[in-house]
Amino acid sequence: MLIEEPPVSELENVSAYLADNIIALRKRSELSQGKLAEKAGIPRSTLTHMESGAGNPSLTNLCKLAAALGVNIEELLSRPRNECSLLKADQVPILKRSGGKVQVHKLMPDKVRGIEIDRMQFVPGSSMAGKPHLQGTKEYLVTLLGSVGVAVGGQSWEVEAGDVLAFPGDQKHGYRNLGKGNSEALSIVLPLPYPVP
Known part of the structure; x- marks a missing residue:
């Protein structure tokens, strides 16, 4: 069975979502990059790359980061929720x-x-x-x-x-x-x- 790779733009979106979500969750938890990297057991440089949207994290690092932030991987990779929403x-x-x-x-x-x-x-x-x-x-x-x-x-x-x-x-x-x-x-x-x- 032939599996097509997702378009590059979709992959870029996921990287951007990951970066935005990590930054928002880290700030909400009042953690510096160094503290979060230490808590997750990953190098700070890896976290820096993830937050820049340029990283290509391994599944292991995503799992460690999600556990450190108290969320699931899906929440890290999903389109960020707006902080405010008005339901008319x-x-x-x-x-x-x-x-x-x-x-x-x-x-x-x-x-x-x-x-x-x-x-x-x-x-x-x-x-x-x-x-x-x-x-x-x-x-x-x-x-x-x-x-x-x-x-x-x-x-x-x-x-x-x-x-x-x-x-x-x-x-x-x-x-x-x-x-x-x-x-x-x-x-x-x-x-x-x-x-x-």
Whole structure:
């Protein structure tokens, strides 16, 4: 089977992405070139070449560098993310659940495993089953308008406007509008691998 080499411009892009990502991650970690090279166990000259976009790093050096920066190789080689992004209101994805009686606005423009931020709107009398999230996650529900009932772990909670309910996100749960008018809540799901003291 004949495998074509990618065009030179694509290879140059990957080198530029690598350079930009290393510099951004190194600065975010407050490491000098020398400290990062030492932490990764690679020569500083190798790191300098990588940051200039002129290097041709080995897979071994990429693995060492990724481990030192606490990221995977894909993140080193991907197009750098913009630090800021604006998602206009008409671009926010909206899922309709429970026969259209509940709208879930997906507020996170970036896909990050285990993290979700949703704004949920309930018409009077509506309810919605929540799906258990990844193991080890915690959900924080803030009611913005009205009163939202949350059932989780065999218990029921009434979360009124301004209240915050924290519960294990990996358990079966559900939501219900308890008021006579519309209700609205913000759900934030975060992975918590270690117990909070």
